[in-house]
Amino acid sequence: MFKQIELDQITANPEQPRKFFDAEKHQELVQSIKQVGVLQAVAVRPVEGQGAPYMLVMGERRWRAAQDAGLTSVPARVIENMDDQEAYILAITENVVRADMTILEEAGAYADLAALGWDAKKIADKFGKSETHIKWRLGLLTLRPEVATMVDEKKIKPNLAWHIAQCSPQHQIIVANRYVRGDFDSEADAANFAQGLRMAExxxxxxxxxxxxxxxxxxxxxxxxxxxxxxxxxxxxxxxxxxxxxxxxxxxxxxxxxxxxxxxxxxxxxxxxxxxxxxxxxxxxxxxxxxxxxxxxxxxxxxxxxxKQEPEAPAQAAARANAPKSVAPRVRKLAAPAPKPQAPGTKAPAKPAEPVKA
Structure with missing residues (x-):
């Protein structure tokens, strides 16, 4: 069912797999909407307890741009009887097909589906990708946050990013910084360095x-x-x-x-x-x-x-010098032990003979 819905009656999907929206492309869309309006309807589903009667399923970029363009409503397709999982899968499909998500957002979306029990083949079939593509994207999820940001900002290409992701976190940042700095003659040289680090580790x-x-x-x-x-x-x-x-x-x-x-x-x-x-x-x-x-x-x-250890040595020496001198404990003379009682029927031992006086 299609209808015109007020913008304030629609809320964004908090589970939207796409988190990054290009500012330049956003402004281009705002100008386009100002001139010709929203040409493609957004998709929404009825919800309760979300602060608005409808939640976006597809078209968040258009919805955002419509607000900045000064519109009060947008054309929308209302999808009934759709649960959270179905809405999430549909949102992923739209973003993957249009290549609107960053590489790491795409990888995160695949990981969410994998957590729901989807294997690489099922994910690949759903989105028209190869299993290798899915596995390589999932392999990027071990990147350090700083390196992941470089990938999302397109400072590092996906192929090299995958090789970097195979390294330990401390070496990931070394490869990434050297590549962005221009220390390598080619992307292949950077990948070889990353592979070498992995082998050396x-x-x-x-x-x-x-x-x-x-x-x-x-x-x-x-x-x-x-x-x-x-x-x-x-x-x-x-x-x-x-x-x-x-x-x-x-x-x-x-x-x-x-x-x-x-x-x-x-x-x-x-x-x-x-x-x-x-x-x-x-x-x-x-x-x-x-x-x-x-x-x-x-x-x-x-x-x-x-x-770290060297400064401790003088401190320990000073502590020993300032410590109170230890006093040897007084030795208390102990009384000779009492003779053991004799068993019944036994003779007492003879006293030792006194020395003969000369």
Whole structure:
């Protein structure tokens, strides 16, 4: 049933999954309503004890904008016999379909449905999403509030946010701040760093392991030299490619003729291998930086513990100096124990013989 309802007869849904309303878009809608009115009706349901006879199901943004535009009523579709859960699901559907919610609001809405017993497949089918999408959104709910705000403000993209969410809270803020500050060359590098932190957190032996033996140190030195030699030889290819690009296509066609096809295929292989090597090196770099970050965090924590304990030593010494000197307890001489009573029928022990006088 559609009807015109006074704005003060409608109350917002306190369980509305959407909490953030873009101020700029709100003003655009206000101006549009001033010019052409509310073109799409809001949806409401009858309620009792809420301060107004109707509660919004869909269209809170239009309802808010209509108030700021100076309207006194809005067109509304009244939905009868709808309970709180049905109203909530309908509100989620509208916001997800229109992409009006922030990423964290969307994740929170899915979590509420999961709490009602919905699995990822049911949620995905309901909103036309993949199960992977639902699970990735749910994975964002472990983000620290400060990092979640960065995501909602679109300073951090969803894919990177998911990788950050896998880290411990103390490392989440490190990755987020470094990314927002521009410390990484790309989003992929930031994700590699986050993955490295996660691995380093799981491998506690990185911090607690014993110092490598002389043999291990020598082995690592040789492996490092070998890897560095390979990368140096790769660098030698760059001048050759730069020299090649200086030739005009027509000159190369004349020089190489039909052999060009073979060289093109070799270059393609080189590009593919170089792309793979770059990805591996970036992942390795992320892990190396992560290990150093975890180690630095541990060193900082240890230094803080030591600093906390050091001021206590003088205080304890002063307390001992000012303490009253302890007095040794007086030793009271005890009387010799009385002889034990003899058992009936036994003879008393003979007295020791007195020494013979000379």
């Amino acid at each position: 799981q491998q506690t032996s990185l911090i607690t392991e014993e110092a490598p033996s002389v043999e291990d140190q020598e082995k690592r030195k040789k492996e490092k030299a070998k890897a560095a030699d390979k990368l140096t030889r790769v660098e030698a290819i760059l001048p050759l490619l730069e020299e090649l690009t200086k030739h005009k296509p027509e000159d190369l066609a004349t020089i190489l003729g039909t052999e060009l096809g073979r060289y093109v295929r070799e270059i393609d292989r080189l590009v593919n291998r170089a792309t793979l090597a770059r990805r591996i090196l970036r992942q390795a770099n992320g892990l190396a930086e992560a290990r150093e970050t975890v180690a630095a965090t541990a060193r900082k924590a240890t230094a803080a513990d030591i600093a």
